[in-house]
Amino acid sequence: MKFQGTEHYILSDELALAVNAAVKLEKPLLLKGEPGTGKTRLAEELALSLGTELIRWQIKSTSKAQQGLYEYDAVSRLRDGQLGSERVADIGNYIKPGKLWTAFTAPSRPVLLIDEIDKADIEFPNDLLHELDRMSFDVYETGQRIEASQRPVVIITSNNEKELPDAFLRRCFFHYIRFPDADTLTQIVRAHFPSLQQQLLTTALEVFFELRQLSQLKKKPSTSELLDWLKLLLAEDIGAEVLQDRQHQGGLMPLYGALLKNEQDVELVEKLAFLAKRQQR
Known part of the structure; x- marks a missing residue:
């Protein structure tokens, strides 16, 4: 894969090299730069040029890494149990896949955008190290293992609101988008x-x-x-x-x-x- 930009996204030579290097190394591409310099737009245009799905995980201050894997709705299961619903017999009915799950099981190689990771708690990046490294995780409630049949192209953006942990940075290919001349x-x-x-x-x-x-x-x-x-x-x-x-x-x-x-x-x-x-x- 060689990404050189699109009709509506002008790509610098440095950024083109960074995108293609991250894909080649199968590492997440960590993008930093001023807000409004096209970090999010890059992921959109990359998915468009590849003809594949863009899966966007918009990070907030309340976001937890677990939400990217899956969420277990114990409250709904308890309520259904009190009502005598037959759904209670299958705990899988209360497991909601997150963005990483969706990306890992996509039929074709998607682009996964983890947008503004620096907005979350400082532990958030560390909590994703294992999953992004091995491209797999376990669903403890069902004993199921979710594994990526093909690695998604992972793009992570940061506006430098918080410093990211060294252990996380080691697993990424980094590029700072300079303001264009x-x-x-x-x-x-x-x-x-x-x-x-x-x-x-x-x-x-x-x-x-x-x-x-x-x-x-x-x-x-x-x-x-x-x-x-x-x-x-x-x-x-x-x-x-x-x-x-x-x-x-x-x-x-x-x-x-x-x-x-x-x-x-x-x-x-x-x-x-x-x-x-x-x-x-």
Whole structure:
């Protein structure tokens, strides 16, 4: 398998090497990078290019590793027993397969996405070591062993909210997605908006990179937010000349809510625009 990106997902040479190396080594691919740099989208596009199923396990702060294997609904079994249901005789009726179970037993090799693993408790990654290593686990209530007939392609994403254990990191192939430069970002935008006027694209990228260069900015806008902003500019028929007017809405770019996500950053951009206006007088 050689993944080189898709029509709508521009892949850097480094990331292409990482994906293919992880597949070759049959190790999970651990992706880190700023939110909005396409970590989740990579798994979606990889599954699409392989023509296979994407199984997504969205991790939350309350997620437990056991939920990825299976869950045993003892409460329902107790209730059915009190009601005299015949279902009680088969404990398998109360076993709910998790995402790893689904991936292990898929008819064709799927892509398993464990998304934002750093949101869970620190023990969560360690609790998955055995299963991800051996691609098997036991269902203790039934004595059943679930084994993967073929290893799924496993992609794990992290936004660096927590450090991951060394034992877990040793079992992964790691890649940090660097924020794209202007040329790569131009390719990404062109993949999504092929008919975008060059002047609007050039001006929009200038505004975007100026924002990202502000060291005091609390949250830098991401690639996905740039795409959302351009989509809105096109929908509202806002041209390059409007973006070039630094006085628009007191110095804020039109539809700034797609790029600036808190009031401190909005106030910062307004203040800098005001100071720039005074210096021009």
